[in-house]
Amino acid sequence: MIQVAKVVVDVPSKGTDRPFDYLVPEELIGEVQLGSRVEVPFGPRKILGYVVGISLSSSAQKLKNILDVKDILPPLTQELLQLGQAMAEEYFCHTITAFQSMIPAVLKGKYQKKIHLGSKAIPFDGAAEGLQQLLEKKSSCSYEEAEQLVGRAVLRKLIQNQSVLVEEHVGDRVTKERISWVRLIDQVDIRMIPARAKKQHEVMQYLLNDLKEIPLPTLLAATGANRQTVKALEERGMVRIEEREQYRDPYRNASFVPSVPLALTEEQQKAYETITKPIKEEHYETILLHGVTGSGKTEIYLQSIEEVLNKEKEAIVLVPEISLTPQMVDRFKGRFGDKVAVLHSRLSAGERYDEWRKIRRGEVQVAIGARSAIFAPFTNLGLIIIDEEHESSYKQEESPRYHAREIARWRAQFHQAAVVLGSATPSLESYFHARTNVYSWVTLQERVQGRPFPTIKTVDMREELKSGNRTMFSKDLTTSIQETISRGEQVVLFLNRRGYATFVLCRSCGEVANCEHCDIALTYHHTNRTVRCHYCGYTENVPTSCPNCQSEHIRHFGTGTQKVEEELGKHFPGIRVIRMDMDTTSKKGSHERLLRSFGEGEADILLGTQMIAKGLDFPKVTLVGVIAADSMLHLPDFRSVERTYQLLTQVSGRAGRHEQPGKVIIQTYQEDHYSIQMVANHESETFYRKELLLRKQHHYPPFCGLFTITISHTDRVLAMKRAVEIANLLKGNNGYEVLGPVAPSVSKIKDRYRIQVMVKYTHDFEVIREIQSKWRTIEEWPKDKELRIQIDRDGEIGVSANVHTQHREISRSHS
């Protein structure tokens, strides 16, 4: 009986985005399983692929053999195979791309070809001689090197007549850390060791007294012996030294204080019961846990997970990368110990792989990590928690452009598990689904131990300027900072912009220094007197004269974190400031280090961008200042108001989380804007209703779905030409509306001109199918090398709710 495997190969292209049939050779039958990562011949080369099906026959003309199976346990479970195929459809990506996004990077293929001297001599002619010499010296060289040396045709000839050999290497990048263990051999007689070998006796005593086996480094440290001593014992047959594979546990040297469940408040208890109901009854449900900052959501998570573990099921916890701090990890490790695997971007590729394997092998039951941890290969999921669910980092910005919420919903439906979306400031779509009963909804309105909310005050900076204050700190903020620090308490200052100033401008001709590769102003950085592009990283020295008019009246304008830091020093002599932004936290571990030293009171002020807005919990912080609240209010994005509201609420939540009450000062030029007013007045309900109504009026998600097609090309005209063709193809259909082509706010990035076409569509199966088929047509169009087209879906995949009822519900609830 023959066995045929259907393999999705590692070639991300339109023509190869389907399974190819391969014969499973006899010796691999049983080893080749669904989800296996296999090496296969594909055309003239060898590549990796994933087994998506196994059958007994094939309609293909000729079958090649599978060459190898790369892992003992298939990296993809059957569930993930299905999910990958669903993702390919929903996100317009190749199936292989979806698969790649679900597994650790070390499992991705690494292909290289090497040239060796062959069995026959290289014929003596000019070109080949150099190669001959090279290969005699080095024994092998890369394919590219050889091709460059002798030319393509000659190399091909040499390969054909076997003068040189091509060795293909299909590697995985797996590196397994190995460590030596020392094992005592049963029934040894230590009298066989000469008395003068004192160290050997000591080591044997240690082993006999204590353990029968121990890692070599531990043994050496404990006895003060060296490697040679142990080697000598091995030669005497007293011990055996063996190499064992070992997980690189990034937390192996850390100890965690065990934590016990805390008593829940009445509110928390209610939330806990809502969450554990579907877990107990084992059915799918999504619950929005809408809890104000400091309301103790984490404790509810922990106790809900406990319930899942009792049912012998598993849980995934997603947190935004930025709040995956040691504080957070400690709490989970403290409660669940070695049942937890942690996946975050600071791990090395090898460490990540090891954590992932613990999950795949069923050695842990809880996975905590950033976005991609949503693919944790559990087989019996009971619960998925997405903390700070409104965070934009849950959306992947490269293909496959998925949102972790959508994957969570899909997996939970597959496993009949619960999804908990936790946030103090839910995304508008989640709030909407909660209101319309697509999700269950629980709210936590009180802070733990009845701690009061901070008082929030807004300051109109236009008035400040009128009254003669030309600094970036209002009178109110200045005195508050002074008071707070003199009480020995701490301040958090927030500014959504790094660098020193926002842009560099010539005062003679008005020229703004722009990036040569992107349509964006360069940002001035004071420390090394450079201007940098925050899109592509381009850096140059700050111009001393205007490139346009040669005037030397060049100045920087606007405010960044670096400048605030400097101004703080001038305003408050002797003040200790810690600045946290992309520039000061780029090094590994610096994020943690800065936070720790602030927590230990080594600074009075923590000044930072986005990254200090959430999750931080420092008892001594009683004042939060927002330098410029409106910096992102008017970005050309329909979510900019929502984002401003969320950010301000989150930052405010950093104040007064413990005994001392907190105070928040928000400086703004738009004091009367509803989002800022509603943050100040703690009017969350009103904000959500108003914003939803606006979305409805202007026809934006969640009231419709949105595709954004971005066409980019090195030639602006060609980009526009193709954009117009795409828009025309899509236009004139029922059920969806085409906008554009328009130039996006950043119309050039890295030397590529960008044009966008947007499609607003109703959440209707037929409509989506129609757009999908149109997209297929677009994909068929001839492409030139420089043209790139990407499509991003912003809508609710997998929410089965009648949109028309939802519309009615919202109008009703608001009136």
Next chain:
DNA sequence: AGCACGCCGACT
């Protein structure tokens, strides 16, 4: 995506 094949213009 690679890679081969094949067609074509440009040079020793």
Next chain:
DNA sequence: GTCGGCGTGCTC
């Protein structure tokens, strides 16, 4: 002639 450029088509 043959070297190398690029368009086309295929990969179980």
